[in-house]
Amino acid sequence: MKKSLVFPGQGSQKIGMGKEFFDNFQIAKEVFQKVDDCLAQNLSKLIFDGPLDELTLTENAQPAIMTVSIAMLEVFKREFGFNIKEASFCAGHSLGEYTALAATDCLSLSEVALLLKKRGKSMQNSLPKGKGAMAALVGLEINEVKKLISELSNNFVCEIANYNLIDQIVVSGDSEAIDLIVDKAKEKKIKAIKLLVSAPFHCKYMLETSEQLKKSFDKLIFKNPMIPIVLNYSARPYEDLKNLKNSLVKQTFSTVRWYESISFMIKEETGIFLEIGNGNTLSNMIKRMKFKKELSAISLSSIKQIENFIEGNNAN
Numbered sequence: 001m002k003k004s005l006v007f008p009g010q011g012s013q014k015i016g017m018g019k020e021f022f023d024n025f026q027i028a029k030e031v032f033q034k035v036d037d038c039l040a041q042n043l044s045k046l047i048f049d050g051p052l053d054e055l056t057l058t059e060n061a062q063p064a065i066m067t068v069s070i071a072m073l074e075v076f077k078r079e080f081g082f083n084i085k086e087a088s089f090c091a092g093h094s095l096g097e098y099t100a101l102a103a104t105d106c107l108s109l110s111e112v113a114l115l116l117k118k119r120g121k122s123m124q125n126s127l128p129k130g131k132g133a134m135a136a137l138v139g140l141e142i143n144e145v146k147k148l149i150s151e152l153s154n155n156f157v158c159e160i161a162n163y164n165l166i167d168q169i170v171v172s173g174d175s176e177a178i179d180l181i182v183d184k185a186k187e188k189k190i191k192a193i194k195l196l197v198s199a200p201f202h203c204k205y206m207l208e209t210s211e212q213l214k215k216s217f218d219k220l221i222f223k224n225p226m227i228p229i230v231l232n233y234s235a236r237p238y239e240d241l242k243n244l245k246n247s248l249v250k251q252t253f254s255t256v257r258w259y260e261s262i263s264f265m266i267k268e269e270t271g272i273f274l275e276i277g278n279g280n281t282l283s284n285m286i287k288r289m290k291f292k293k294e295l296s297a298i299s300l301s302s303i304k305q306i307e308n309f310i311e312g313n314n315a316n
Helices: 019-024 026-039 043-049 058-078 096-103 109-124 142-150 175-187 204-218 241-251 258-267 281-289 303-315
Strands: 002-007 087-092 132-138 158-165 168-174 191-194 270-275 296-299
Touching: 002 058, 002 096, 002 281, 019 026, 019 043, 019 058, 019 303, 026 043, 026 058, 026 109, 043 058, 058 096, 058 109, 058 303, 087 096, 087 258, 087 270, 096 109, 096 241, 109 204, 132 158, 132 175, 142 158, 142 168, 142 175, 158 175, 158 258, 158 281, 168 175, 175 191, 204 241, 258 270, 258 281, 270 281, 281 296, 296 303
Parallel strands: 002 087, 002 270, 270 296
Antiparallel strands: 132 168, 132 191, 158 168
């Protein structure tokens, strides 16, 4: 059965994430140290000790989540014998797409950490605090959400940021617009949750960030990923390095097409999804998709979970 790797995005951060890998494996220590050195910041201490409000700042959360995912992946590879080429595809949710760049040796760990620091800082500063917002709508399909958005004034920015599930859509834009969408959803007895974010991601307010990233990409030498990356922007594997870079730029201000990305990998016979990183948000999301009974989605965010996965594989 084909395997694919998925890497989590913002919101998966937690104080202490990755600490057991750091404490038990030299290779994990080296990953954390390398990121600390390249950022000239003691990000490891912030990840392990907090405070949470500082870790949650986008400029810290993005490189932190990536670092933890790569530390776990390196342990999985070096200590448990996993070969990344055993996976047919990989994909990351928003910033997780950058984790995929490091995981597949498309860019170095240090290059990705610096990109995410810059990306996070730029996203955070895109609008004055309180001017932008995001909300998750649970129970409406994408065309119904588009209809709600169309009923808003043209003066508002409100766009679909994440297409996570058939009936879980995240919207992003002006705070007033998001409040109106939440109210309209609640009138229809639809679950609507405002998200704790520092800026409205994946909408036109991120255009400046995308321009800055484009300039940064021009200074880097990308290599072809070891396994195909299924892109957030197109929900298809990258075609070549030009397409990959263009998609990363557009991803910043466009919808993360997660549901369609997972659908594509399943159509290409992925039967096992391995979530590498803190928490189980993506694996739980994939389980809720219910494409076929034999589909499995497994979180590998602890040493025990990796050991259980290896034991299960050896038993088969």
